[in-house]
Amino acid sequence: MTFNKEQFIIDIYAVTRLIPVGRVTSYGAIARSLEQSRRVRMVGWAMNQSPEDVPAHRVVNRNGLLTGRQFFGGTRMQDLLQSEGLEVEKNKVKNFKKVFWDPLEDMEVE
């Protein structure tokens, strides 16, 4: 059984698109929801390649830090988040615990 990375990346985008407006999640949470918690680094890589219809700006690291900010150029990532009602300060999401969205949570409701 060969691991299908393309399918994995497709799933990553699918989950990312499910993130509600005004919420954020972490790379690890996405990886866990796909039962690939160890391939968390591939999630980050996938975000780098993410198409425009994927809200990659809603994906931050487990500390709520906007680690991918530099890839958006300038403060676009922060601007996008703030325009969605989130509070961002010093490249970090305020009330992170509060706005955090776990993909597994949505899967349970399904």
Added chain:
DNA sequence: TGAGTGACTGTAA
């Protein structure tokens, strides 16, 4: 072919 790097995370000291 092999070493280095990275939008990461969990565990340990």
Added chain:
DNA sequence: CTTACAGCCACTC
């Protein structure tokens, strides 16, 4: 609190 290390794997040189 900080620092270090291991695990994972695509990509670049």
